[in-house]
Amino acid sequence: MQLQQTHKFKTKANFFFVFLCIFFFSMHSSSIFSQKKYVIVIDAGHGGKDPGNLGNGYKEKNIALKVALNVGKKLAKKKDIKVIYTRNKDVFIELWKRGDIANHAKADLFVSIHCDSHNTNAYGAGTFVLGLRGNKKNLEIAKRENASILKEDNYADRYVGFDSNSAESVIGLSLLQEENLDRSLAIASLIQNNFAFKLKREDRKVKQDNFQVLRETIMPSVLVELGFLTNKKEGRFLNSKKGQAQMAGSIVDAIENYISNLKLNTVVDTVTKQSVVDAIEYKIQIASGKNKLATKSYNFKGLKDIERVKVSAFYKYYYGGTSNYEEIKKSLKKAKTKGYRSAFIVAFKNGDKISVSDAVKMQ
Incomplete structure (x- = not known):
């Protein structure tokens, strides 16, 4: 009986401690971003x-x-x-x-x-x-x-x-x-x-x-x-x-x-980052337009593994795909040497597009 009471007390204490951490972190985050x-x-x-x-x-x-x-x-x-x-x-x-x-x-x-x-x-x-x-x-x-x-x-x-x-x-x-x-x-x-x-x-x-x-x-x-x-x-x-x-x-x-x-949004995102490990993926956007192109290497100056995604009336074409930021920078360099001068890095968190700076900070 005494062991059970001790266990319950510890459980409640742990819960209270976590609650306080979240509360004070949230207050601290709000203070930071309000300043x-x-x-x-x-x-x-x-x-x-x-x-x-x-x-x-x-x-x-x-x-x-x-x-x-x-x-x-x-x-x-x-x-x-x-x-x-x-x-x-x-x-x-x-x-x-x-x-x-x-x-x-x-x-x-x-x-x-x-x-x-x-x-x-x-x-x-x-x-x-x-x-x-x-x-x-x-x-x-x-x-x-x-x-x-x-x-x-x-x-x-x-x-x-x-x-x-x-x-x-x-x-x-x-x-x-x-x-x-x-x-x-x-x-x-x-x-x-x-x-x-x-x-x-x-x-x-x-x-x-x-x-x-x-x-x-x-x-x-x-x-x-x-x-x-x-x-x-x-x-x-x-x-x-x-x-x-x-x-x-x-x-x-x-x-x-x-x-x-x-x-x-900044406060909510900051609290979320501290409590959840999110899946981050980087890609290179090499083109966007209304034309639907086959994702064959001959359509993209020899680049392979091209991904085509439809967004509204446009098609976006992505190259490379990795959770490693250093690797995606190498892919960007390769895309530019192939002639895609305006190519740039994009980032996704659990499939949703986010800013690259936010993705790097999360990792």
Whole structure:
């Protein structure tokens, strides 16, 4: 009887000890991540010698800057947010430099702000994330924004082979930001929903296209088209203090919600990592497109054991598969020597895609 009571006491004590460990670890995790400074880079499109579009006599560069400063001023009031501007005055900043600023700051989010134009009376706000290709209308927007490259002093050397008027150059096959696509889509959706439902702006949806400024960043990134300066009514709205404050407020609200979700997910993931050993697998994504190719080596420059996975309307092609990070780096090197210059590492946890950095930390 005494032995049984002793056993029960030890069992209860062990359970209580484990409970306390989880409780204090959770509290400690919450404390750590509540203290983290989230770096947000706000990019006002165009500037200096590049005015952007001049619909109805308004200058895109001026409106984009005023909204960007408005966004930054509101975000800077938050203790857990650090704001960095790619420009805070009327100066010309090369597209590559904008991304470089965000990359060096190890930013958590990059938001590029623009105004749209069209030869019709089009109107409405839209938000873009990096993607392989869009429809013809999206392509024209990308071409206009990417044309800023031509105003850079050394653009021919920095963007070898890039032609802002070429569909092939604009669309490309660069998938280096695929890892951040889910988070980019998340913040883009929050921004777009605020435009459409809170401000009742015409909803031009979240879309994907190949904006050079988004290609230069290595973190979740979005490009916002506030509206059309070529539409008289919308142009007046965007040029007004009220319009700029409302659009900025919608962006700020979305970013704050995005960060709150990041905090929650980070704490949950951290606790999970301490208590569960997950199966991690690395692969090399070498291509993605709408064409369904046979996974034969002759279709992939001699690479064998290619895996084809359908995601929505696209097919993704993976090479190599290992739980060893050092091995997958060797596979990446091999894929690039075969000509897949834009190939990159992806990671999966129990079959679900996660960031490579998270996978490495887990292991």
